[in-house]
Amino acid sequence: MLPSFTYARAGSLKEAIRELASEGARIHAGGIDLLGCLRDGVFDARKVVSISKLKDLRGIRETASGGLRIGSLTTITEVAESPLVRERYAGLAQGSAEVASPQLRNQGTIGGNLCQKPRCWYYRGEFHCLRKGGTVCYAADGENQFHCIFGGDQCYIVHPSDTAPPLVALEAKLRIVGPRGSRTVAVEKFHVPPSQDVQRETVLKTGEIVTEVLLPPPPPGLRSSYRKVRARQSWDFAVAGVALAVQFSGDRVTKARVVLSGAAPIPWRARAAEEVITGKSLDSGTIAKAAEAVVQNARPLEHNGYKIPLFQGLLEEELSAIARG
Numbered sequence: 001m002l003p004s005f006t007y008a009r010a011g012s013l014k015e016a017i018r019e020l021a022s023e024g025a026r027i028h029a030g031g032i033d034l035l036g037c038l039r040d041g042v043f044d045a046r047k048v049v050s051i052s053k054l055k056d057l058r059g060i061r062e063t064a065s066g067g068l069r070i071g072s073l074t075t076i077t078e079v080a081e082s083p084l085v086r087e088r089y090a091g092l093a094q095g096s097a098e099v100a101s102p103q104l105r106n107q108g109t110i111g112g113n114l115c116q117k118p119r120c121w122y123y124r125g126e127f128h129c130l131r132k133g134g135t136v137c138y139a140a141d142g143e144n145q146f147h148c149i150f151g152g153d154q155c156y157i158v159h160p161s162d163t164a165p166p167l168v169a170l171e172a173k174l175r176i177v178g179p180r181g182s183r184t185v186a187v188e189k190f191h192v193p194p195s196q197d198v199q200r201e202t203v204l205k206t207g208e209i210v211t212e213v214l215l216p217p218p219p220p221g222l223r224s225s226y227r228k229v230r231a232r233q234s235w236d237f238a239v240a241g242v243a244l245a246v247q248f249s250g251d252r253v254t255k256a257r258v259v260l261s262g263a264a265p266i267p268w269r270a271r272a273a274e275e276v277i278t279g280k281s282l283d284s285g286t287i288a289k290a291a292e293a294v295v296q297n298a299r300p301l302e303h304n305g306y307k308i309p310l311f312q313g314l315l316e317e318e319l320s321a322i323a324r325g
Ligand SMILES: Cc1cc2nc3c(=O)[nH]c(=O)nc-3n(C[C@H](O)[C@H](O)[C@H](O)COP(=O)(O)OP(=O)(O)OC[C@H]3O[C@@H](n4cnc5c(N)ncnc54)[C@H](O)[C@@H]3O)c2cc1C
Pocket: 026, 027, 028, 029, 030, 031, 032, 033, 034, 035, 036, 072, 073, 076, 098, 099, 100, 101, 104, 105, 107, 108, 109, 110, 111, 112, 113, 115, 116, 117, 160, 161, 162, 163, 204, 208, 209, 210, 211, 235, 236, 237, 238
């Protein structure tokens, strides 16, 4: 059952910020994750502030510099189907198309997708675990087959969003507006690892709203992609995923960003794999070395060691595909 809370529908960004200043207030965008969390008792809310009427936060448009500005209330379907996104930032279009089901993509927003809570079954269930303010991580010695192999530190969640890894690969930024004005944060710095704070998922402070996603102009020779593996054919979160943003000069890689999903509590940059392919052409030897490097320093838990060969195979396939163009 949902707890009782007051509800406000903001008519302007200023009003939304004012409403969000009160203790226990939470943002409602598409409401998919918010209402699920309230219903399941993941967190509480004294006030729910809808930002759905804020038209300025909707839509996709080109910026003066040739980049893209995506309002945070733009639906995931709109991002997946945008000709501009598909043509210039294929990885983001593919990541968006991989989110949940068509109905959820029609309702869910890109801002909400980036700010959603993790899916650890203990956290979503009736367990007062470390992330909820308790003293125990039940996954550490429990059912951890879908948990992380990198970056686990007291808590072993995997970051749930399929849009965040391609956005990190594409060097996107977020504009954030709050009571103290506005700031811009790289998506790569937006999510908080448990080693920094085990109870926070993002750097957002009280009253702050993500207003837009900013993509830089695509550099010459850029190719990007996102592919995820799930446990079943229908909608599901990533068991493993790879976002690539690779710049080519001829067949040589001049710059590469490799970002994993289903791997760590935050979108995880596989820097060792990036180093292996930078300056090289993607022949089978280089790809095999990158597949070795992608799991360097992985620390699987008792039940998720299968992710090691999964990530290796996935990276091999994705690098081979991106090399073909
Ligand atoms: C069955 C199911 C399957 C799913 N599968 C996937 C999947 O495969 N891949 C995937 O990536 N996601 C998946 N999701 C997650 C879902 O698609 C996202 O949670 C959804 O897109 C959230 O968008 P929303 O607009 O509904 O967010 P809301 O529920 O409105 O908000 C989510 C959270 O973010 C905060 N928030 C929302 N907008 C902002 C903003 N602009 N600024 C600051 N904070 C904000 C809210 O307060 C809330 O805490 C799944 C969800 C379900 C229920």
